[in-house]
Amino acid sequence: MNDQAEGTQATPSPIILETRNLQKDFKGFTAINNVSVQVQTGSIHALIGPNGAGKTTFFNLLTQFLKPSAGQIIYDGKDITHSRPAGIAQKGLIRSFQISAVFPHLSARENVRIALQRTLGVSYQFWRSKRVLDQLNEEAQATLELVELGDFADTKAVELPYGQKRALEIATTIALKPRLMLLDEPTQGMSSEDVSTVTDLIKRVVEGRTIVMVEHNLNVVATLADTITVLNRGEVLAEGDYDTVSTNPAVMEAYMGTTDAA
C-alpha cells in the first residue's frame, strides 16, 4: 500500500520484516494465532488492538524475549526465528520498552556512549583504560542534540524528567543506527504535551529507518502510522492505513465499542 521508493534503494528488499503464520501458546491458551504481517522498509507500522489482543506478546516474539510456538520470523531476508536476543540487536533490530529503559546512574552521555561503544569493538577489552571511549564523546553529543538533550549530557539519567528519559532512550536506540526500531507504547501514561514531543521526535528520527510500534493512542497512530495492523484475540482483524482501518466495522466493534471514541 505504502511503497516508499527511496527505502527500496537502501536495502535490497522492500520488506524488512515479515512473520509467517506466527503462533504463541501459553499453556493451552493461544495468545498469537497464525499472524502473518509484512513491514515495508522505511515505513511506520502501528499495531493496535484491545487489551489482551496479544500486541506485547507479538513484540516479545519478534525480539526473541519469547520463543514462538510455531511459524517464522524473517528479518532482512533471513530467518531469525531462533536467533539470540543480542544477536538480533547486532543486526540492527532494536526494541524499546513499555517502561522507560535507561541506565539510571549513568549520565546521559554515558547512556548514549554505551550504545555507541558496541560498534567500536572494544567492549570485552578489560585490559584497556576506558579513556579509549572518549573518542565517542563527539558523536554522543551529536546524538543527544538530535533529541534536544544536548544541555543535559552530564546529568544522570535518573534525574531527568519523564519525557526526557523517553528522549534519552530513543537517543540511545538511534545511536545503534538501527534499521528497524520496535517501540512498545511509546506514549503510554504521558500527558498530551509529552505525547506530542515524543510524536515529533519519532517523526524526526524515522528518516532512513523503519519503525514498528504498539500504541493505544489513536491520535498518535493517526499522525504517525503509514500502515496499521489491528490485532484481536491474537489474530489479525484488519490491516491498512488509518482511514481504512478506523472505518472498518469489525474494528469499530471490537476496539472502539461501536461509537467513535477516538
Added chain:
Amino acid sequence: MSIQVILAQALLGLNVGVFYAMLSLGLAVIFGLLNIINFAHGAMYMLGAFIALIGYSLLEQWFGISLQIGFWASLLVAPVIVGILGVLIERLMLKRLYELDHIYGLLLTFGITLILQGLFSNYFNVSGTPYPGQPESLSGVVNLGFMYFPTYRLFAIVFSLVVCFATWWVIEHTKLGSRLRAGVENPDLTQAFGLNVPLMVTLTFAFGAGLAGLAGVLAAPIYSVSPLMGADLIIVVFAVVVIGGMGSIMGAILSGLALGLVEGLTKVFYPPAASTVIFFLMVLVLLFRPAGLFGKEK
C-alpha cells in the same frame, strides 16, 4: 541388599526428612513473606534444643529455680521463647533492612548466628550434651516387622508431618493465609486496605523461628544437643528450599521429605556422598528447573 534393609533405611531417611521439611518450611515462610534469607535458622534450631535441655536439667543449677520443664512442656515453651527472640530480631534489626538487597539480611542473620553459636560454645560442651528428658511413654521400640524402630522417632515423624501440613493448609486455604500471601506480594497495597502488615511480618518471622525451635526440641532426644548442631544443617536446608522452589510452602515440605529419603539411601549405596548428594541434586534442579521443583518462574 534385602528389601527389609531398604525399607528400614527409607524410614530413617524419612526421619531425617521431617527435620529438613520442618526447617525448610520455616525458612520458606520467612523468605516468602520477608524476602529475608534467615541464616540464623540453624542457630534457632539449636536454641530450641538448648531451651529444652536447660529447662529440663539446668534451671535449678543455673538460676536456683526449682522447676523442671518436661519434654511436652518444652514443645510449647521452646518455640515460644525462640519466637520471642524472633520478634526481637525482626523488630529491632531486620525491619531496617527490608528495602535493601537480600544479602544484607543474609549477613545480619549470619552475624546473629555467630553470636548465638559463640555464646553457647562458651557454656556448653561442643561435643554435645545428651537430653535426658525423653518421656517414658515414648522410650520403647516399635516392631515394624522389618525392624525395631524407636517409638520416639516414629512420634517425631508423625508430629512433624502434622505440623508441616497444618502450616501448609493454613497458608494456602484460609483467609489468614491469603492475607499473608497478599502481604508478600504487595505489602504497601495490603496495608492500604487496612491490614497490619508489619504485625503480620513480625508474627510470621516469629512463627518461622518458632518452627525451627520446635524442630530443635524434637531433635534433642535423638541427637546430642550441641552449639554447632545447626551450623552445617543450615546449608543443607538452604539447598532443600532452593530445590523445592524459594518461597513455595509445599515445595519446601515435599522436597525436605524427598531429600531426606535420597540422603538416607545414599548412605547405603555410597556413604561418602551422603552429605553432598543434595548439592548435586540442587545443581541439576536449578539447571533444568531454575525456579525449583515447585517454584513459579518469575
Added chain:
Amino acid sequence: MTNRILFILMLVAGLTAPLYAYPVFVMDLLCFALFACAFNLLLGYAGLLSFGHAAFFGGAAYITGYVTKEWGFTPLLGILAGAAFAMVLGAVFGFLAIRRQGIYFAMVTLALAQIIYFLALQMPFTGGENGLQGIPRGHLFGLIDLTDSNAMYYFVFAIFLVGFGIIYRTINSPFGEVLQAIRENESRALSLGYDVDHFKLLAFVISATLAGLAGATKAIIFQFASLTSAHWQTSGEVILMTLVGGLGTVFGPVVGAITVGALSHELSAFGSWVQVILGTIFVVCVLVFRRGIIGEIQRLASRKQG
C-alpha cells in the same frame, strides 16, 4: 583523587610492613585482600553474589600445591597453574550459573562449590582432612630463596599488586562500563545488543582467576593446602570482608580483609568469644555502617566537598 592517595598509602604500608609486622601474617592478609578484591569485582561491579568463591581459592591452592610438590614446578609456575585451574573452573561454574539471577545464582555457586569441597575431601591427592602438606616454597626464578621471609613477602606483595592492578583496570575499562550498564538495567543492555551472559561470564572468570591466584599464593606461603580454604565458611568470610571494607569500592576489600583478618587474629585467644565479637561487629556493620569503612570515608569526604 581519594583513590590516588589511598593507593600511595597502600603502597607505602605494603612496602614497609615487614619492618613492623610479622611478615607471614601480612602475607596472609594480602592473600585475603586479593581474594576479597576479586570477589568485589563480581558483587560490587557486576552485581553477582557468588557464594562459592572458596572453590576457586581452595581449588587453586590444591593444584599449586600438587604441581610444585609432585611435579617440581617452580613457585611462580605453580601459582600460575593454580590460577589457570581457577580460570577453567570459573568458566565451568560461570557457564552453569550465569543464567540464574540473584539468590539462585548464589545458590548454584554454593552448590557447585560444595561439590568441589566434596572432591577435595575425597580425591586421593588432596590428603582429605589432613590437607596437602609440605608444599615446597622453592626458589623464585631459580635464584631467590623463598624460605626467606622477606623474599617471600615481597614476592607475595608483587603478586598482590599485579592482581589488584588487573582488577582496577578491569573496573575502569570499556568492559567495566558495559558491566556497570548491565548491573543498572540488564534487559536494556541486552536489547542494545550486548551479550549480557558473555559479559557476566567474563567477569566471573576474571574474578575466579584472581581468587585462584590468591589461593595459590597462600598455598606457597603456608606450604599447605587445606579444606578450610575450600569450605563454604571461607566464601562467607570473603563476603564479610568485602562488606566491612565497602562493597563496590576499589580499596574497600583490602581494608575489610585487613580489618577482619587482624581482628580474628588478635582475638583468637578468647576462644568462642571471637565468634561473638565478630558476629556483633557484623550485625553493627549491617545495621548502621552499611557502606563499609571505605564507603563511609568516601561519603564523608564528598560531604565535605559538597
Added chain:
Amino acid sequence: MPPDQRPELLRIENLHAWYGESHILHGMNLTLHEGEVITLLGRNGSGRTTTLKAILGLVGRRTGSIKIHGTEVINMPTHRIAHVGKLGYCPEERGIFASLNVDENLELPPVVAEGGLSVDEIYTMFPNLKERRKSQGSKLSGGEQQMLAIARILRTGATLLLLDEITEGLAPVILKSLDEVIRKLREKGFTIILVEQNFRFAAPLADRHYVIEHGQVVEQIDAADLEAKKEQLNRHLSV
C-alpha cells in the same frame, strides 16, 4: 443539598511529601464533601498519585494535616487509616494479587464499615468476574483486572474511594462500561477522588476538578464553570 453544604469528609492542609530525598508535594490544600466526585488533573509527575499515596501514608515522609471525618491521620500507620477513614484505594497499577484467585482477591480487604456490597451484588455488577472466580489474578485480562480492582473495595463498606488512573491502557470498549460503574457509585452516594489522564472520561463524572502542578493545587474548577474555564485548563494541561 448542594455539594459544598454537605458535611466535610476530607480536608488536606499544607501537605508535603517526600520519597527519600526528593520532595514531591509542596503544600497541597484540598477539601472534599460527602458524596462529591472530584478529579485531580495534571501532567505526568505532577504529584497526583503521590497525593493519594500520601493520604494513605504510603510515601516516605509527609507533613501537614490530613483530616478524614474530622480525625487527624497524618501520623497514623497506614493500616489504620483505611479503617478510620473508611477508605478504599484502587492503585495506579491495579494491584491485583497474582498469587490469589479472583475470590481471594475480592475478599482480601477487611471490612471497614457497615453497608458494603455483598459478594453476590458485586458479581451481579461485574458478571464476567463471576465466570472467572477461581482464576489466578495474573491470568485476567487487563480489563478484568481493572474491574476486580474496583470491585474489591466496594465490598469493604468504604465510602471514600481513591481511584488512580483506572482507564489507563484500556480499550475504548471497556472504558464505556467503567463509565457506567462510576455513575452508579455516584448515585449510591460514594465520595470519589479520581486521578485521571483521560479528561474526556473524567469530565462528565466530576463535581469539581483540581489542577495539580509541581505538587501544589494551582487551579480549582467547578463542573459548572468548566466551559468558561476551558481555556485556562487547556493551558495547564495543554490538551
Added chain:
Amino acid sequence: ELTDGKVKIGVLSDMSGVYKTLEGPGAVVAAKMAIEDFGGSVLGKPVEVISADHQNKPDIGASTAREWIDAKEVDMITGLDNSSVGLAVQGLANDKKTITLNTGAGTTALTEEQCTPYGIHYVYDTHALPVGTATAMVKNGGKSWFFITADYAFGHSLRDNTGAVVKSLGGEVVGNVNAPLSTNDFSSYLLQAQSSGADVIGLANAGQDTVNAIKQANQFRIVQSGQKLAGMLVFITDVHSMGLDIAQGLQFTTAFVWNQNEETLEWSKRFYERHGAMPTMVQAGVYSAVTNYLKAVKETGTDDSDTVRAKLGEMTLNDMFVKNGSILPNGSMLHDMYLVEVKKPSESESEWDLLRVVSKIPAEEAYIPLSESKCRLVN
C-alpha cells in the same frame, strides 16, 4: 644457655570445637600446673605458657605455630589434639627445628611415615588403642567385626590397625562403612552394621561422632539385641556426657584413669579444683609432657632442640601419668595402657567415678616395635 632468656611453651589446641573438652582449656591448666609444680622457672629463667585455638584446621594450626616459632620465641609446642593439625604442625616444627610433644592426636603417621627428629607422640596412638580393646573383645567371642569409620586419616588408620589386630587373633572383618566426619545421625550406618550380623560394631571415630553413635545404638536396641559396641577412642568426658545409663559396659583403652591410685587421685583433684572437670588422659599427658621437657632443659642446661631431644630420648619417664616410659627415636613415647570398662550406674560412687580398670596393656604390646617401624629415622 637459653636462647632468649626464658622458656616458652605453646599449648595449641582445639579451644572451641569438638575436641575442646578432651584437651582445650584443660590442657592449658595442666601445663600451668606443671610449670608451677616445677617451681615456675628453669635454670633461673622464667617459664611461660602461650595458648591458641587451632579450630581443628591444619592451616590455622600450622600458621599459628609458624608465628609462635618465628615471632614469639616459642620453644616447645604441645597439645595438637587433631591428627591433621598434629601432622601439619609437626612437619612445620621440623623445618624450624622445634620440639613438639603431641598429646592429643591419634594417627600413627606422626611416628611412622611422617616421623621427624623433633616430633614426639606422647599419650596414645591408633595402634595402642585397638590392641587392648580389640584383643579383649575378640577373646570374649567377638570374632566378626563391622566398622563404622570416620572418613579421614585418623578413622582410616584406627580402622586398619584394629582390623589387623582382629585378624591376627583369628577374627574377621565383615564390613565397613565410612561415615563423613561430624555425622549427627548414625542410625543408618548402625542399621547397616546390624544387618551385617557382625558380633562387634567397631567405632573407628572419636569425640561427638562416637557419642552420637553409641547413643543412637542404644535407641535402636542394638546392644540389647546381642551385638557389642567397641569404642576405639573414648575419653572420660565422652562417658560423662553420655551418662552411665547409656555407656555402661562399654570397654575401651586409655592411658590414664584419674582415680587409679593415690598419686593420680591427688593430682586429679587439684586439677578438678581449677578446671571443674576431671582430667582426660590427654590433659594428664600435657602435665607429664611439660614436666619432662622442663626436666630435660634443666639437666642439659640449654633449650637447644637437638640437645633437649637427645636428652629426652635417654630419660626414663616417671611421674603420676607414666611409669617407666621411654621415648623412641621415632618419637613414640612407650608406656603402659589400660583396658577399662564403664561402670554400671549402681557401681558409681560419684559424678566422675565412671571407669573400672580391667587390665593393663604393657607398653611393648601397645606400641609398634621399633623393628617394625616405617619411620625413616629408624630403618
